[in-house]
Amino acid sequence: MRDEIAEILRLQRQYSALPTPAMQRRGLLVRRLLPAALMRGRARLVRALGAHGEDLRAEGRDGLGSKARLPWTRFHSRTRSPSARQGWYCVYLFDAAGEAAYLSLAHGSTFYEDGAFRPRPAAMMARLVAAGRAVLAADLAAEPGLTLPFDLGGGALGRSYEGAAVAARRYPAAALPSDAGFLEDAGRFAALLGRIHAAEDAGAMPPAPPPERIEVENAAAGRPGRGLGGQGGGLPPRARAAVVAHGLAVARAHLEALGWTVRPAPRGQPLDLVARRRGARLHVLVRASTATAAPVPLGRAELMALAERQPETALLLVRGVRLDETGEEVLAQGGEVRLLAPFDPGPERLRPLVSEYAPPDPG
Numbered sequence: 001m002r003d004e005i006a007e008i009l010r011l012q013r014q015y016s017a018l019p020t021p022a023m024q025r026r027g028l029l030v031r032r033l034l035p036a037a038l039m040r041g042r043a044r045l046v047r048a049l050g051a052h053g054e055d056l057r058a059e060g061r062d063g064l065g066s067k068a069r070l071p072w073t074r075f076h077s078r079t080r081s082p083s084a085r086q087g088w089y090c091v092y093l094f095d096a097a098g099e100a101a102y103l104s105l106a107h108g109s110t111f112y113e114d115g116a117f118r119p120r121p122a123a124m125m126a127r128l129v130a131a132g133r134a135v136l137a138a139d140l141a142a143e144p145g146l147t148l149p150f151d152l153g154g155g156a157l158g159r160s161y162e163g164a165a166v167a168a169r170r171y172p173a174a175a176l177p178s179d180a181g182f183l184e185d186a187g188r189f190a191a192l193l194g195r196i197h198a199a200e201d202a203g204a205m206p207p208a209p210p211p212e213r214i215e216v217e218n219a220a221a222g223r224p225g226r227g228l229g230g231q232g233g234g235l236p237p238r239a240r241a242a243v244v245a246h247g248l249a250v251a252r253a254h255l256e257a258l259g260w261t262v263r264p265a266p267r268g269q270p271l272d273l274v275a276r277r278r279g280a281r282l283h284v285l286v287r288a289s290t291a292t293a294a295p296v297p298l299g300r301a302e303l304m305a306l307a308e309r310q311p312e313t314a315l316l317l318v319r320g321v322r323l324d325e326t327g328e329e330v331l332a333q334g335g336e337v338r339l340l341a342p343f344d345p346g347p348e349r350l351r352p353l354v355s356e357y358a359p360p361d362p363g
Contacts, residue, residue, distance in 0.1 A: 001182040004034040005092070005101050008071070009173045012098030017066040030060035030071040034092065038075055041183040045075060048190035052077045052197040059084075069096055070154040070161065075186070080197055082323065084108055088132070088196045090189045093161055096153035101171045105189050105196070107132070109164035125163050131206050132166035135199040136192055140167060167192060238330045239323055246332035247288020247318040248272060254316065254337050255284070270301040275314075282341060283309045288318040292336070296359065298345060306345060314341035317359070338362070 008029050014022040035058035038045075046053035060073035061084065074084060074091035081087030085108040093102045107128045133140060133147070140147050146167040152158035169185055171177065177185075199205045251273060252262045260275035265283065273284040285306065287296050296317070306313050318335040340359060 001034065001037045001179050002176050004029050004037050005094075005171065005182070006173070006176055008034070008094050009098045009101060012094055012096065015067070015069060015096070017063075017069075019067065023062070023067045026071060027062040027067070030062045030073050032060075034073045035060055035075075037179075038073070038186065041186060044183060044187045045190045048187045049077065049194040049197075050191075052080060052194055053190070055079050070094065070152055070158055072161075075190070077193075077197065080200075081108070088193060088200075090186070090193055093152060095151070096158065099173055100150075101173070101176075102150055102152075102168045103171070103185055103189055104161070104165040104168040105132075105192050106161070106164040106166065106168075109160040122163060125160070127206055129164065129166055131199075131204075132196055135196055135204060136166060139192060139195075145169075166196075239332075242323065242330040242332040243288050243290065243321050246321060246335070247286050250288070250318045250335060250337060251284065251286045251316045254339065255282075270299065270305045271309075273316075281312050282314045283312055284314045284316055285343070286316050286318070288321055288332075288335065290321050290323060292320040303345065306343065310344055311342040313343045314339060315343040315345075315359075316340075 008026055011022050011026040011029070014020070016023055038058045042056060046056050049056060055078040056075060057078045058073065058075045060071065062068050062071040070093060072084070072091050072093050074089050076087070076089035081089045084091075088105070088107050091104050091106055093104055094100075095102070107125070109125055146169060148168075148170075150162055150165070150168050150170060152161060154161070167189070169189075171182075176182075196205065255262050255273070255275050258277075260277045260282070262273055262275045265271045265274050270285075271283050272286040273282075275282040275284055283305070285302060296315070317338040317340070319338070321335040322333045324331040324333065338359070
């Protein structure tokens with residue numbers, strides 16, 4: 001691990017957004033060689049994580065398209081953190097100047113929007129980090145250096161990584177430990193991560209907000225996203241497309257099982273499906289989401305279309321969609337279906353952030 005981290009830091013000083021030979025080598029180190037070196041200590045990390053170590057994984061990223069200024073390599077429970085945008089994990093970060101690497105215990109601090117990773121709202125991250133530090137209070141008190149601020153020098157994205165850390169250890173480029181030292185620290189951080197997961201199981205940690213909630217909070221802070229009214233918001237394009245396609249397929253099957261004949265809405269309309277049954281008609285808005293419970297973002301065009309078609313309207317929710325991103329294709333599966341018909345998003349349930357609609361409680 002020492003050799004891989006030392007070389008990554010040297011290559012940081014040759015940073016380019018283009019795939020130069022130096023950046024291609026850095027990508028190989030971050031994405032393949034450092035994770036492989038880390039997993040040579042897998043048995044130790046699994047023991048440290050305890051019940052949450054059986055699905056231990058390691059991965060790295062150095063940018064989608066343009067090369068990232070701040071690459072990373074992480075180890076994590078695949079169940080608890082299926083992507084770097086979700087859940088708690090341990091991650092190696094490399095500062096922009098190539099002066100130091102950090103091992104950080106952190107929560108996913110970004111979401112994907114308009115072709116780039118963007119920070120989650122600061123207040124949201126502060127709540128998660130405060131809860132994590134409360135769980136690890138005794139450990140952090142015994143080793144105060146783990147909570148010292150660190151500076152990656154990577155602008156807003158770097159600050160989001162810094163603000164997501166519950167604990168971090170700094171490794172100066174001029175004084176890197178041995179492989180054994182790196183693995184000892186990794187085991188220590190894995191044990192801390194295990195305690196975070198145990199606290200989650202016990203209900204002592206706030207749940208991570210779903211992507212839809214991130215979009216709403218960003219809109220309230222004056223940072224609305226392009227896809228705010230759409231399905232699968234806050235996800236990378238491939239995952240979003242998988243959620244949308246799955247949601248429409250599930251919606252169609254559900255309506256057909258109820259005896260409706262279903263067709264796509266005419267091109268250019270903001271609603272999704274038109275269903276007919278024994279002379280009745282429904283204009284259906286479909287919302288598919290990985291969240292199990294969250295407000296539903298509604299765009300202005302959708303609100304107008306619903307108002308014009310009352311009472312022949314419906315909202316069909318497919319919630320709790322599961323994503324499998326382990327293969328070349330992103331697969332969307334499952335989800336709980338809920339049909340609201342007729343659907344009239346009355347003002348008593350609309351909130352003025354985007355707007356968003358709060359469905360009534362079932363039953």
